[in-house]
């Protein structure tokens with residue numbers, strides 16, 4: 152009663168124990184923590200390559216947090232976008248660090264997802280009954296690509312402008328609907344304020360929400376089906 | 383298994399390791415809270431210390447019919463001396479996508495190298511994609527000097 156045990160760690164401080172118990176009686180956190188963290192036994196076949204899904208998830212969280220911080224200074228307008236990013240980089244204390252983590256994190260996330268997918272593919276983990284979770288995973292990969300693409304425009308530099316010109320031009324090669332897709336992506340005939348606002352909304356709200364939802368499904372299925380053994 | 387091993391570890395060693403763990407946790411917490419705190423703290427907009435609200439250059443540096451590029455308010459600006467009575471100062475940042483315009487001495491206009499925007503000596507768009515005229519500054523001649531100020 153007067154002590155708490157989290158795996159190997161024992162907490163004896165009366166106040167801490169009391170405070171924790173008060174929460175635990177109402178939420179049952181201890182049981183969840185024990186099941187999921189402290190008493191959980193990881194399968195022995197897990198190795199270095201099994202970690203990349205988790206690393207990608209961690210990077211997603213890091214992107215969300217740094218993204219929220221960047222939104223505090225970023226201004227999604229054609230006249231302000233570039234100067235607000237320049238301000239983040241040059242004037243705001245540690246702005247370079249936060250933006251640096253966001254920029255590098257996005258590239259890193261694609262790499263870790265690539266490794267994760269290769270591991271799942273090579274070990275044949277996508278096979279029944281996990282095919283649908285593989286499909287969800289591929290959707291997550293596509294979400295990440297789209298997040299990278301929409302985020303690339305936001306600093307409104309030469310590079311991002313032309314990348315978006317090319318990127319939105321590409322679907323127009325599709326017969327019949329292509330031109331309409333380009334029109335919708337750009338929010339008009341030309342790339343301008345409408346495109347920037349669209350990409351901003353997609354980048355900071357729509358895709359993160361969809362991605363978070365898919366990640367939840369992905370993880371819930373892994374929980375339910377267990378981590379697959381080796382071949 | 384784990385508990386057996388841990389029980390074999392002496393208490394002194396355990397205390398030392400806990401202290402190390404606590405220290406590193408503290409360092410990580412500070413490492414996050416300090417930069418993020420400073421990031422969020424509204425900072426006074428110091429105009430760079432280097433930025434100049436008005437500049438003065440010798441009139442000899444801009445011969446009649448010529449232009450000179452200078453740094454004003456931390457950005458590229460151009461001073462044009464089209465004739466004896468007049469001096470003009472414009473921002474040299476193209477209003478299209480922010481390239482720095484170039485002086486075209488032959489045609490007496492400012493050309494943007496990026497997408498071919500063209501501006502006259504007063505900053506008005508002559509042709510090309512720029513959506514708005516170049517920003518202009520106040521310029522006047524004072525004795526031997528040209529003085530530029532924010533408009």
Ligand code: FES
Nearest residue numbers: 476478479494499
């Ligand atoms: S940036 Fe000057 S014309 Fe495009």
